[in-house]
Amino acid sequence: MLASVLETYESWDLRKVAIPSRSRLYRLDPIGIGTPLVESLTGYISRLAEAHCVNSGVLMEKELATLVNKEFGSANLHRIYNYTTALNGSGVMATDLVQALEKLTLRDDLCFLTLLTWDKLFPSRNLLRSVRAWCPSCYQEWYEKKQLIYEPLLWSLDVVRICPYHHHQLIFECPHCHQKNTTLAWRSRPGYCSKCGEWLGQILSQESANRNALKKNELEQRVWVAKAIGELIAATPYLNDALSSTAIALTLSNWVEQIAKGNIAEFARQINIPRNTVWLWCKGRNLPSLEALINICYSFGVSILSFLTEETNNLSLSRKLVATEVKTTLRTRSKPFNAERVKSYLEVLLTNKESPPLSMEEVARQLGVDRRTIYKHFPDICRAISARYVSYKKDYHKKIIEECCQEVRLVAFELHNQGKYPTESAVSELVSKPGYFRCKKVRLALREANRELDL
Ligand SMILES: [Zn+2]
Ligand SMILES: [Zn+2]
Structure with missing residues (x-):
């Protein structure tokens, strides 16, 4: 009997186990990479701060100050409130912050929460709006469906003025305290006003949606733009080097060829942009702004993603646009005075x-x-x-x-x-x-x- 007890003991392996390195901050998963509604970097910071039970300002100052080695960097959040929009952009502020955050979270995908991948594609000027914008219906819907509340990068682009899902205009002013929010603030919290702390979600009633109503063709164009930008944002992580400014000059020259038999002046007239400007774009000397480019794409009914990545043939000014122009001309003609x-x-x-x-x-x-x-x-x-x-x-x-x-x-x-x-x-x-x-x-x-x- 004694012998059988001794036999059943197993031996322990006392060698040291290899433990992967720990991250200083939670390795929080970013939301929606590869989708039109990917989270913004500033939104990620406020979720990360919330996960650590501190204010975004505290996280920035205590954890990121030492890693962002720039005077205008995050060391002094209260001094850069008005420029925090650049943290989601394509410049040095975004680069620094991505590097610093990746070091702290041991992630390697945070650049997709910014426009860094577009840095050679569009001029950074006016790419992002200077204040926070949001869709109250999106917030409310996520809340009711018990989904994570966060800040999509799409809302921060200046050219996106409408929620592509709810078709109403993005909001810039808190309905409670009537103040605007900076992109990142000391008390930033997804879904809440950073000034008064109130919840910003709300399913907009038909009445308030109507108050914001745009003319039908304008609404149509803005929804189209928001969706096209969303599509480009979603595709960006998979495109890597496929996106280049050379493609812009090449495609534009190709379009000039197709639409106006190579006559830049004629093409410029059709898209209503000065001839010299179009010439500089075609020669690759200047880059069109994202807004200019997306408006051109809209005129021809070609998505900006296709513009940048595919060969686009058989172009013609979309019929929709021509019809709109005709309608406008008719409307401006004088009517009898009533x-x-x-x-x-x-x-x-x-x-x-x-x-x-x-x-x-x-x-x-x-x-x-x-x-x-x-x-x-x-x-x-x-x-x-x-x-x-x-x-x-x-x-x-x-x-x-x-x-x-x-x-x-x-x-x-x-x-x-x-x-x-x-x-x-x-x-x-x-x-x-x-x-x-x-x-x-x-x-x-x-x-x-x-x-x-x-x-
Ligand atoms: Zn929405
Ligand atoms: Zn408020």
Whole structure:
């Protein structure tokens, strides 16, 4: 009996087991790589922060500051709020952050949460919008279906103005505190306002969707654009080197050949873009912006993915577009003056607080009536409409100047980072609205940035 007990003991293997290296932060899976709704890098940061039970700001400052070795980098989140949009972009801020995060999470796929793979494809200017945008219906739907709430990269592209799934315009302003959110903020949290902390999800009622309603053809175009961009984002991880700016010049030249027998001027006229601009694109001297390119693609009914990756033949301006043009011409032709109709239209317009307000010129165009005739009949209402428009334009101008200042500052930092001195002419070559250097405020912004850089 004793012998049988001794026999059954097994021996232990006491050799050390090879343990794979641990990541400092959770190796959180990014959402939706290879789909149109892939998550954005800033959205990933806020989910990662949430997983560690800290604010995004704390994560950025405590964990990423040491790894992002740039003055304008994440070390000082509160100083770069207005530029955090660049963290999802195709420049040095995104590169640094991807590298730093990959080190901490031991992942190797985070570049797909940014536009880094498009860095040689489209000019980075105006590629991303400067504030956070979202589709409240998407948030709400995910919430109700108990899915993860996150921030798709698609929403951050300036050219995407509509949710391709719910067909209503993206929202930029919190309905609770009426403030805009920066792309990444100290208290960023997917689905919630970073200013007041309220939930942003909501299935938009027919009524509110209608308030935002666009003209049918405009809506159609925007949905098409959002879907086409989504398709390109989804394909990007699988394309690797297939995406190149040379393809853009080649395909455009091919289209000029097909549409206008090689006549650039004629092609330019058809797509309504200056001839010299098209010439520079075809020669590969300049890159068209994503927005310009997608509008051209829309005109010919060819998706931007096909434009970049396939041979596109048998082109013709899509019939849809031609029909729209005809309709517009018909609408602008004058109709007989109907005082009652015009008056009630003007009154509704005046009580409607919808932004942006219309100019009297636009009102006249929509009514199909000469502006002077309307003024003659209803001078007071016309003046009120005009006054509101002028005041809106003033505010708008102020906003544009502020945006220019922010852009100038960012460009100055980028140039400095590349070892170049941010002179006025160097900066103005890179900003989207160089003409605004005429404004004192914009020039001051550059001086201020240079001072911050100790230049
Ligand atoms: Zn949606
Ligand atoms: Zn809010």
